[in-house]
Amino acid sequence: MTDQAVLTGIGIGTGLAYGPVARMAPAPAAPADEPSELGAERENARVAEAIKAVAADLTARGEAAGGSAQEVLKAQAMMAEDPSLAKAVAARLDAGKTAEWAVHDAFGEFMRQLQQLGGYLGERAADLADVSQRVVAHLRGLPAPGVPDPGHPFVLVADDLAPADTALLDLDKVLALVTVEGGPTSHTAILAREKSITAVVGVAGAGDLPDGTTVIVDAAAGQIVTEPDEAQLAQAEERIRERAEAQAAPLTPGALADGTEVPLLANLGSPDGAEEAVALGAEGVGLFRTEFLFLSAEQAPSVAEQREAYQRLLAAFPGKKVVVRALDAGADKPLPFLSSSEEENPALGRRGLRALLAHEEILRDQLTALAEAGAATEAELWVMAPMVSTVEETQQFTALTREHGLRTAGVMVEVPSSALLADRLLPHTDFASIGTNDLTQYTMAADRLLGSVAALQDPWHPAVLRLIAEVGAAGRATGKPVGVCGEAAADPLLAVVLVGLGATTLSMTPAALADVRAELSRHTRQQAEAIAQAALAAATAAEAREAARAAA
């Protein structure tokens, strides 16, 4: 019997995979306060068995995970077996309650106590809630909530994945990720791109896929095919083989079908990733984030410390371009020595270049260290400022970099004002780099870290594309390079659109390089421009994606 269905969502990348579904079990519904039909003694035995099993499972998972996860899981196991909690549960059972309700209610009482204490202890309340749900699920004979472990490779189906879930995920066993919620910048999507996992997010019907059903997950088409037949499976095998060949294809420089060069660069967060990026064919670095040097520091690191780190990075790319972004503090990454005052709206506050200009000595130290590292290595060093919103800021940054002897200074276009006035900004700088994540956040007025507005966080939105087109046009008019760094450049079809809108280089997480390289090579400049115009003319993000697909 075949009971086939095709579900659609937003594909991340162009991967394809098939396998059995394993669902991330949802939290069990809260038990009702009903009188026990079994009596206190038998309910007590049920609770004892459930708690023992849950504690053993948590301990075993901790031992398998190791590291800091082991500590958290061990603490959860101890909470499950806590004698005070056992007393509170027993009191409720003696009063004639069911095991499920007694556990739920007694754990709830302790959770409230922890929440009232706040801070670190308030956070432990969430750990206790997880233990409570595990015990209740066990009592009902349901799978433990959280990441499944069926013991074989599987397609993970979840409402959405939180960082805490993915920390415990054995990625070697995950064939593909399918989520009901989430958009292209959700945690799941970012993880999938970084680790090159096939993923489709925002699949409304995925919640009903039963455990064990075989599905084909096709990220390029944004589709899930359930109960595929032999022919479809054979076709999937063929696509997987083709893709493996593409991944193994020679690492040619990025270019369109007509030979137009589109250098493909890597986004890096520390010098450690340089080697892997080169191995995957990165032609340089399009975004080097320098926050790692500052994040764990109480005060800014010295010029010497910084120079050592920059030199290590630059040495990996002799003769290649390396674009270093000046410290981007604020909003999601506050630093004690830069982000001094409390702000109601940090994303709209003194962040990025605004913070650096307010603490010029930190920017000067960084530019000094970069100039020294640049002089000591053979990489072609470019430096850019984050979160630039005006012509004045552009002028200030360019003047400061020149003063420090740095040859090439640029600005990041992340704020709509910079995109709209790109033709007036570019004459005062050497290049622009579009940060699509923040540009989308500010254009759509949708916090990029907030799940409830994730659907708005879509770089395919025609409003975002139109701003990118402005920057591309300004780049052409002034003869200045326009790069794109951000999640958008890692989406192969969107990468074609970006080039069609005027982007001259693309920078992405190194894992995405092969897919983007392959997609670019399929279209000429003229075709890329036509695909871009089709997307630009759409009314919604979904229509833009669809129009580009149809035109490609």
Added chain:
Amino acid sequence: MTASRTVTVASSHGLHARPAQLFVQAAQEAGIPVTIAKGEKSVDAASILGVLSLGVDHGDEVVLTAEGEGADDVLDALTALLSTDHDEAA
């Protein structure tokens, strides 16, 4: 017999996370009832939730009380544990 000790907690993050786990585990293995008190509030030392809820910070004074055979030895061991900075060791 009942024994009692006053101890100053040495761990830099107080009795949270790992130090709390180590302490509660040791109390559970003691085999006799032990309580830990901060100020007016006294809890079962074998209860991780109880110990966490005391909110013991670095430098706080706590009173340990044990009742039963070997109470002195048990308290010596637990006192040594609390006087060590486990966050430093980790």
